Amino acid sequence: MKPGNGLLAKRSDLMSKVSLFIPCAVDAVLVSVGESTVRLLARLGFDLQYHEEQTCCGQPVITAGHLDLARDAACRFISIFEEDEVVVSPSGSCVSTIRHDYPRLFEDEPEWQRRAVELGQRVYELSEFLVDVAHIEDVNAHFSGKLAYHKSCHLLRALGIDHQPQTLLKNVHGAELVPMQDDHVCCGFGGQFSIKYPYISEAIVGDKVKNFLASEADLLVLSDPGCLLNIRGYLHRNHPGRQVKHLAEVLAESV
Amino acid sequence: MDLRPENFQSVAEIEVAKVAQRDFVVMVAGVFNYLCDTAMTAYGDGSAQDEARAAGAQIRTNSLNNLAELLQEFETNANRNGIQVLWAADAEEACQLVKGLVEKHQVKTISKGKSMISEEIGLNHFLEKEAGVKIYEGDLGEFIVQLRGTLPFHIVGPAINMTVQEIAGVLQQHIDMPYTEVATEIVSYVRTYLRDKFERADMGITGVNQAIASTGSLMLVENEGNIRWVTSAPRVHVALMSIEKVCANFADAFHLLGLLTRNCTGQAITSYVSVLNGPRRAEEVDGPEAMYVVIIDNGRSIAYQDPLLKDALRCIRCGRCGIQCPIYLRIGANPYGWIYPGPIGNVIAPVIMDLDRTRDLYEACTLCGGCQSVCPSGMSHLDIMTHYRQMKVKGDDRFGGTRICIKERSGFKILARGMQNPGLYKAGVKIARRFLNQRSQDGYITQMPGPMSGWFRCRDFPEMPEKTFRQRWQDELQEEARQTADRAVAHPEAAAQNEEG
Numbered sequence: 001m002k003p004g005n006g007l008l009a010k011r012s013d014l015m016s017k018v019s020l021f022i023p024c025a026v027d028a029v030l031v032s033v034g035e036s037t038v039r040l041l042a043r044l045g046f047d048l049q050y051h052e053e054q055t056c057c058g059q060p061v062i063t064a065g066h067l068d069l070a071r072d073a074a075c076r077f078i079s080i081f082e083e084d085e086v087v088v089s090p091s092g093s094c095v096s097t098i099r100h101d102y103p104r105l106f107e108d109e110p111e112w113q114r115r116a117v118e119l120g121q122r123v124y125e126l127s128e129f130l131v132d133v134a135h136i137e138d139v140n141a142h143f144s145g146k147l148a149y150h151k152s153c154h155l156l157r158a159l160g161i162d163h164q165p166q167t168l169l170k171n172v173h174g175a176e177l178v179p180m181q182d183d184h185v186c187c188g189f190g191g192q193f194s195i196k197y198p199y200i201s202e203a204i205v206g207d208k209v210k211n212f213l214a215s216e217a218d219l220l221v222l223s224d225p226g227c228l229l230n231i232r233g234y235l236h237r238n239h240p241g242r243q244v245k246h247l248a249e250v251l252a253e254s255v
Numbered sequence: 256m257d258l259r260p261e262n263f264q265s266v267a268e269i270e271v272a273k274v275a276q277r278d279f280v281v282m283v284a285g286v287f288n289y290l291c292d293t294a295m296t297a298y299g300d301g302s303a304q305d306e307a308r309a310a311g312a313q314i315r316t317n318s319l320n321n322l323a324e325l326l327q328e329f330e331t332n333a334n335r336n337g338i339q340v341l342w343a344a345d346a347e348e349a350c351q352l353v354k355g356l357v358e359k360h361q362v363k364t365i366s367k368g369k370s371m372i373s374e375e376i377g378l379n380h381f382l383e384k385e386a387g388v389k390i391y392e393g394d395l396g397e398f399i400v401q402l403r404g405t406l407p408f409h410i411v412g413p414a415i416n417m418t419v420q421e422i423a424g425v426l427q428q429h430i431d432m433p434y435t436e437v438a439t440e441i442v443s444y445v446r447t448y449l450r451d452k453f454e455r456a457d458m459g460i461t462g463v464n465q466a467i468a469s470t471g472s473l474m475l476v477e478n479e480g481n482i483r484w485v486t487s488a489p490r491v492h493v494a495l496m497s498i499e500k501v502c503a504n505f506a507d508a509f510h511l512l513g514l515l516t517r518n519c520t521g522q523a524i525t526s527y528v529s530v531l532n533g534p535r536r537a538e539e540v541d542g543p544e545a546m547y548v549v550i551i552d553n554g555r556s557i558a559y560q561d562p563l564l565k566d567a568l569r570c571i572r573c574g575r576c577g578i579q580c581p582i583y584l585r586i587g588a589n590p591y592g593w594i595y596p597g598p599i600g601n602v603i604a605p606v607i608m609d610l611d612r613t614r615d616l617y618e619a620c621t622l623c624g625g626c627q628s629v630c631p632s633g634m635s636h637l638d639i640m641t642h643y644r645q646m647k648v649k650g651d652d653r654f655g656g657t658r659i660c661i662k663e664r665s666g667f668k669i670l671a672r673g674m675q676n677p678g679l680y681k682a683g684v685k686i687a688r689r690f691l692n693q694r695s696q697d698g699y700i701t702q703m704p705g706p707m708s709g710w711f712r713c714r715d716f717p718e719m720p721e722k723t724f725r726q727r728w729q730d731e732l733q734e735e736a737r738q739t740a741d742r743a744v745a746h747p748e749a750a751a752q753n754e755e756g
Contacts, residue, residue, distance in 0.1 A: 016744075027724040028684045033730060034724035045743035050728050055680040061667050063622060065644030068669035076675060140327035157624035182285075186581045187698060191619025197264075197619050198270050198709035203585040203619075205713065209516065233714030236699055 007009055018046045019084035023094045023121065024056035025225040033225060036252035037090045037126060042252060044130075051080050057098040060191055064109040067105055074102050078115050086133065090248045092155030093224050095125045098157060125155060126248055127223055128154065131164035136173035142255040148180040150231070152224035152245075156184055165223050165247050180215040184209070188223075189230035189246035205234045210212070213239070220244040250252060258406055260592040260604060263615035267590035277585055280416055284578040290521025291575060297513075297523060311514045312633020314507045315569045316604025318499070322559065325501045326467040326550065333548060340559040343551045346376035350385075353378060353460070353493055354429035357386045359546065362457040368475065368482035369394035370462030371410055371572060372495045372551060375607070378460070390460075391452045393481025395445060402429040407590045410595060411519050411574040416587060422530060449481075459485035459543065463496035464571075465511060466548070467505040472530040473480055473548065476515065483527050492534070492543040497551050498559075499568040511571055514631035518575035557653055558606040563642050567602045569632040574599070576626035576636065582619055597624035602639050608646050609655030617643040641679045647690075681723075688719040 018041055026034045057077055058070040077098070081087050089095050099120035106113035110186055130136045147169055155161045169177050188194065188204025208231065212220045222228060223246060231244045258266065264315065271277065298307040317483035318325060329445045330340045357365075358584045365388050368602040373379065374481035379390050379401070392398040394584035400406070405560050407413030414422065419436050426432040434446045461482055473494055475482050486492050516522045535542030558564040577583050591600045599690035601620060605613045617640040626636045650658030694700045694719035702711045710716060722730070 023726050024680075028687070029719050031720045031722070031724045031727060035727060038728075038732050038736050042739035043743060045740050048733075048736045050725075050733065052725055052729070053676055053677050056670075056674045058671070058674055061671055061674075063641065063644070064667060065641065065646075065648040066664070066667045066671070066707055068649075069667055073671060073674035106439065153621070153623035153625075157628050184625075185695070186621050186623035187449055188581065188621065190623070193619065193621045195709040197267070197582075197727060198712040200585055200619065201709075202613065202713035203271050203277060204581045207585075211668050225736050229716070233699075233710070233716055236715045236717075237701070237713065 016047050018048055019087045019088035020050045021087050023091045030225050032092050033246040033248055036248040040252040057094045057097045062101050072104050072232050074105050078119050082119050089130045090126045091225050092125045092152050092159055095123050096154040096158035098123045127163050127165040127168055137167050140255055141251045142173045142176040144219035145176045146176050148215045148220050150222040151184045152192050152222050152227045178215050178217050181211040185232050187227045189226045221250050224249040258589055258592045260613045261595040263590045267586045270586045270589050281584050282586050287578050291518050294517035294521040308631050311631040315632045317679050329501050338470045338533050338546045341549045345553050345727050349376045350381040354386050364456045365458045366456035366485045367391045367392050368461035368485045369397045372462050372497050406588050455458045456489045458491040459489040459725035461495045463494050463500050464499050465502045465508045467508050468501055475529045476525050478526045487541045491545045493547045498555050515571050518573040518631050554607040557689050569634045571632050598636050605643050612655055659676045677752050692718045
């Protein structure tokens with residue numbers, strides 16, 4: 001698809017407004033991912049909105065089994081975002097929490113469940129939004145070299161997002177997307193798992209990085225803050241100089 | 256090494272350090288995943304395969320929804336075929352029932368086909384001790400594991416982690432095999448050894464892959480021919496099955512068979528599929544004089560009462576989830592401390608053993624979903640494991656789950672309060688930043704004592720920027736974004752040209 005006039009003209013007024021859901025890990029640690037998301041979407045002409053009262057979606061609390069504690073946070077999240085037409089987040093994992101976990105928190109409260117389901121249908125992961133909703137496949141990004149793509153678990157298996165990020169990467173000017181062994185296998189993060197079972201986590205992320213190095217790509221790309229922290233931290237310790245970046249960071253670099 | 260689920264952490268730490276085994280198992284899993292994926296293409300493209308799996312899931316749903324009726328129908332028709340059906344509430348009762356049959360038929364030697372349920376109830380150990388019989392496993396992998404006295408590594412490939420040298424060593428030590436690393440010579444030696452025992456067996460014991468309700472038949476699936484032998488040569492055949500193994504009719508059973516073999520060994524069908532319709536009849540030359548089916552509950556009907564845990568009974572034991580699991584492939588079977596390792600164990604062990612003992616099983620999971628993405632029976636592994644975590648948090652009387660301690664809960668309470676209150680959230684970020692960044696060197700934190708130390712075993716953590724995204728947004732990003740977007744919308748061509756350089 002041609003960038004510029006064509007793609008901007010295709011978007012309806014409705015869709016040009018985008019509300020940002022910036023996960024806590026991005027807000028506090030991976031700020032450049034949030035910044036890149038903003039720069040990318042603004043460059044594409046989207047009218048961005050950011051609710052400053054947002055905090056965390058509650059995923060760590062839900063996966064640890066404290067559903068009762070997550071319920072109030074979910075109500076709050078829904079109240080903040082439910083007026084928005086489109087919510088976009090640079091995290092497949094957090095989007096999956098809203099779309100799949102929230103409705104299950106309200107098994108006994110049909111009204112809240114309805115609100116959760118309706119919001120879940122309008123919360124998109126970044127690449128999913130660009131390709132499926134805005135129909136943008138080339139964002140005029142540039143990178144000189146080979147890229148490998150890690151298919152984050154929640155993105156791939158919870159949300160079924162696979163071709164979207166790869167399409168965007170294939171269209172990065174100057175870049176070549178190369179295959180990587182076991183690209184669909186978990187990186188060993190798993191939130192609390194990485195701290196509670198560090199030796200298992202180490203074995204899994206070690207294999208992931210081994211496959212990345214064997215792919216001979218210059219850069220590993222993924223679209224989930226959790227995997228990014230895990231793999232980046234492992235690379236920094238064991239293979240200094242080797243790079244992993246979030247999809248938004250790659251796409252924000254324009255020609 | 257004391258292999259119990261309670262010792263998961265310590266055993267896993269030992270096992271994960273066996274790098275050669277780890278790499279070998281990951282490689283073998285890659286081969287089997289490829290074979291299974293290829294075999295599944297018989298159904299057509301990706302969506303046709305999804306449909307095939309969905310049909311399998313629907314068959315399992317129907318079986319579970321009508322479980323009591325189907326089991327009764329099976330019993331009636333099995334009786335009509337001359338098969339006696341016995342019911343066991345738990346492992347102890349099942350073992351006693353089989354012991355009763357051993358005594359009744361004056362059995363000295365037992366030959367066995369590979370059966371997970373017999374392992375689950377600890378039948379071999381019980382019979383050798385309590386009934387004084389000799390038992391020989393007929394499945395080659397299971398036989399090797401039996402000799403070595405370890406847990407099966409995988410439910411379908413019990414010795415798949417062992418090198419040919421290790422296998423040759425075990426056989427040399429236990430059954431006097433002249434040492435050889437030639438696979439055909441090994442198989443040939445074991446075959447001769449086992450056939451001698453099998454010829455003398457008075458009783459054959461097997462599991463059941465599917466019990467077909469409409470005809471009272473048993474379906475058994477294998478590649479080595481040992482089950483065919485065990486079910487036809489000895490005087491008595493005893494088949495053990497857990498309550499969920501029943502299937503309405505042959506049409507359903509054959510669809511599940513196709514999914515089972517394709518996801519198990521990547522075969523369109525196994526070398527042998529036996530359908531047994533009762534003991535030897537007057538005009539027949541083969542087959543046992545007497546045939547029994549022992550239907551075992553062992554905690555399953557309690558899980559069956561719970562709408563979500565009922566799902567744990569869907570499993571058809573193909574073992575595909577195991578070769579998808581990044582954790583199981585790195586630590587092997589031993590840490591799970593029981594006969595069902597990997598995702599199957601994570602789902603089944605807690606309802607049979609209890610939530611406290613098996614805590615590490617449902618917590619040592621990244622929730623990657625690899626298991627459920629390939630499951631041919633529609634199991635929602637992640638929902639079940641999250642449910643166990645929730646039951647553990649709240650405490651659960653049915654499955655022996657003690658509520659988690661206040662200390663552990665309080666961390667999540669603080670987190671939840673921070674999610675509710677932006678002021679608290681911001682304060683929390685500030686404290687975390689000060690705490691982390693004071694240890695930072697060149698932009699990364701490389702170690703830290705206390706509960707977070709696990710992270711730093713193999714990786715660093717980036718220091719937290721002085722400004723959060725939210726502050727950056729307020730200070731400059733919001734204004735920048737507005738101007739950039741305005742330019743892009745007002746002058747799309749210029750913007751595009753500009754971007755195209």
